[in-house]
Amino acid sequence: MKYRELVEPLEQDMLASLQRLVKYNSRKGEPEENAPFGKVPAACLDEALQMASEMGFSTHNLDHYCGWAEMGEGEEIIGIAAHLDIVPAGDGWDTDPFTVVRKGDRLYGRGVSDDKGAAVASLYAMKLVREMGVPMKRRVRLLLGTDEECGSGCMEYYRTHGEPVTMGFTPDGNFPGIYGEKGHCSMVLKSKNTRILSMEGGFVTNAVCDHCVTKIPAEVSKEALEKALAATPLKGFTVTEEDGAFVIDAQGVAAHASTPLLGVNAASYTMKALKDAGFEDDFVNFYLDRIGTGCDGDGIGLKISDDYGPLTLNNGIVRKGEEGFECTIDIRYPVTFNAAQIRAFAEPFTEDERGKVDILAVSEPLFYPRDSVLVESLLAAWREVTGDTELEPMVIGGGTYAQHVPGIIAFGCEMPDGDNHIHDRNESLLVEEWKMQVCVYVEAILKLLEA
Ligand SMILES: [Zn+2]
Secondary structure, three states, X not given: OOOHHXXXXXXXXXHXXXXXXXXXXXXXXXXXXXXXXXXXXXXXHHHHHHHHHHOXXXXXXXXXXXXXXXXXXXXXXXXXXXXXXXXXXXXXXOOOOOOOEEEOOEEEOOOOOXXXXXHHHHHHHHHHHHHHOOOOOOEEEEEEEOOHHHOOHHHHHHHHHOOOOOEEEEOOEEOOOEEEEOEEEEEEEEEOOOOOOEEEEOOOOOEOOOEEEEEEEOOOOHHHHHHHHHOOOOOEEEEEEEOOEEEEEEEOEOOEOOOHHHOEOHHHHHHHHHHHOOOOOHHHHHHHHHOOOOOOOHHHOOOOEEOOEEOEEEEEEEEEOOOOEEEEEEEEEOOOOOHHHHHHHHHHXXXXXXXXXXXXXXXXXXXXXXXXXXXXXXXXXXHHHHOOOOOOOEEEOOOOHHHOOOOEEEOOEEOOOOOOOOOOOOOEEEXXXXXXXXXXXXXXXXXXXXX
């Protein structure tokens, strides 16, 4: 691995830096003065900027939405956009999610992979490039955001208040680079009539709902309900009877919304079991018709795909809303379609007497030519450092900062077949992979400085 001798001596410092960030439970909070996404993400940003400043970079805090560490000179900016916010840790960890714990070759902790580890790797890559003393005709700016997981309001703020980035990457996807990201569409399904007494599941829109608690009147037999639940891929469930009602506690499997089939949706399979057990209900039927368990958008007129992959659909949260139950829908649609088409395809399926679906927002996909300077430079950096010649840049379900910061694509930090449990309990990172990130980013920065 090229640059190995440079990165090896940095391991302890990198670990200490990572711990300084992981200790913050920087999930999105309530907006406050000087903390648009909550107190803790803002405090984590302060810490990261303090750390960068101690490492000798010039820093700037952009109204607590995001900040940056910078080096180099010139008008143009090579932007590296990492995020400091996290998705909630959730239950079931083997270690404290807010302490970096090393077990053998792996580090554990919320954010060690997504994306605090990547922010640290990027910062140390900048340090190494600076110490090489190469001429920098461009500035290299590490952008540190605080709202990636909940809509990237931080980078939207940068886009309207900061200097445009000439080119760069976000270390928040996969190696060896992502030159296309599917378009994103968010919807909310709302019930009109239902006999379901309560239903609550999931905690973020961009992850598969992995736990759901539902209460229905005890109108069907408990055996039938348990039999129907047992026939689903749910990881576990309980049915308890109280005051003439059944409480169903269903445990699914979390996964990122862009790969919903890697998870098991606790809400969807609860709905399916209710129907299979003979619980006839408008909300259940509308949910199954429009969302269902297939994750392919078939129920809402969106079963489409292209050379780069199919559309995916995910329900992340179910909760009681003002008018009835509300279910969030996160859709990633193929890069060769556009927002107007998505609206047109879905429109005929959005309402009937049982329920309705509100289309909240549809963003356009991202697509850079495979042979563009940016994609080629990053791929070359990857290949030179790792020696790999087989992996190809890819098109994914997306939703990274690249869709909010013009000029950048996602590049690392996960391996295409990596299994770091991002957004799941026991998130981890291989120390060797982390060092490789630093080395690849060193070469990437050098290449972008020359490009
Ligand atoms: Zn991320």
